[in-house]
Amino acid sequence: MDLITDLPKTADYDLILVVVDHAATKGVIFIPCHKKIDATDTAELLFQHVYRHFGLPDKIISDRDPRFAAEVFKEMGKLLGIKQMLSTAYHPQTDGETERVNQEVEIFLRFFCAKEQTKWKELLHFAEFAHNTRTHSVTKNSPFYLTMGYHPRPLPTIFEKTMVPSVEKRMAELKKLREETSALLDIAARRMKERSGKELDKFEKGQKVWLEGKNLSLGYPSPKLSPKHEGPFEIMEVLGPVTYRLKLPFQWRIHPVFHASLLSPYKETDVHGPNFLEPPPDIVEGQEEYEVEAIIGHRPKKKNQPPKEYLVSWKGYDSSHNQWLKPAGLKHSMELYLDYKIAHNLR
Incomplete structure (x- = not known):
């Protein structure tokens, strides 16, 4: 159990409580809430969203957030027979599975909500469904199948014409949203794997690269959901083995020299062609x-x-x-x- 915080506020929600069934199904529950919740509110959310579906858990693994470490939360767990395990700063692996899910969800939300950052709450259930219907690498089954005993029927790929245009439009929107959500979660999972043990890329003058968006203050409503990468930008000069000068927009007004760890190669594909066509005005x-x-x-x-x-x-x-x-x-x-x-x- 963990929290994704500092999200842009929408309808009084600015935080996600992430619950992972790490012992059996590997399924997830994403619960939108707000940063003012306390330990009692957190316990109530667990009753509303977890207990009503699965009953009481045997144990809860979480970090040392004050909401989880509070005496009222521990005492409630004790009375209900729930063992509480708090991860430490030196051994965060205790809750590593939840943290990996958190990072995948954040990557997904960055991709999907970079343009309209106030939509994350209404898109959250699509992310949950996509995760829970995907085959897990450990169990070789989807969390949904292990929980329900069957695979859910997805939205059809083709819809028949209808005399009600609003219905037809909504069905098309739902289908597209489901497909995009599933694809973006796959991308998020691949990004997580690519982060481990990767050597730094080498670049040449004139090559285009993506720039990691971390620590760039570019005016997005929430840094939490700003694009993971900016660009692509042209390399103007190779300053050293791992240092490059980029051609940045003059409006940015930041130093244009970056370490290779913040850069990744920009590639066009035969299938998709250039990412941006740059149409004439x-x-x-x-x-x-x-x-x-x-x-x-x-x-x-x-x-x-x-x-x-x-x-x-x-x-x-x-x-x-x-x-x-x-x-x-x-x-x-x-x-x-x-x-x-x-x-x-x-x-």
Whole structure:
């Protein structure tokens, strides 16, 4: 049992309680909640989301979060016959399985919610279903099958036409969302495997690379769900065996020299071709006009003060072209502008 914290607030939710059945099925339960919950609230969430499906657990493994280490939580476990095991800073492997699930979920959410970071709560059940219906490497079965004794029937790949367009549209959205969620969780699992024992890549001048987004303050509403990688960017100069100078957007105003551990190769595939087509601009009133794909951040972030600039991504262009615009620069993207202000409670 563990917590994924510091998520963008949506409908009073900004935290996920992750419960993993590490002993039997390897299944997961993702419970949206908020950072103000205490030990009593946490215990109540376990009753609501775990006990009603599976009964009482024999033991609970967790880190030393105050919610889990509180006396009321320990005493409740004692009365119910639940053994509590707290991992330590020196031996975090005690809860390593939950932590791996946490990291996979965070990678999935970064991919899926980078553009619209307030959607994580409504997408969470798709992530849970995708994880629980995937064959586990240890049990050789899916958690769902080990729990229910059968494989769930997925959404059909093809829908018949209907006289109700709204139903047809919703079915198509659900199908696409399920497929994307499952695919992104597979990618998250592969990323976890790639992190262990990997040698640093070597790059050449002119080569394009992805830059790890960690520690880059680029104005996203939540660093927790900002893109894992930015770019691709061109290598302008090889400064040493593991040091490179990148061609970064001038708006970033950060030192453009990075260690190789923060870089990964950018590759185009025969199947998908270039990731970004960089379409030519439209001509509006004699001026070049590019289409805003999404508003992904704002500044400043002071309370009771309207933002002076908004970070936008351009349709068909990678994140190296992201740009800060004043509200006047969004006059042709008013729907996106107003939706963003409403979603983030901005004046």
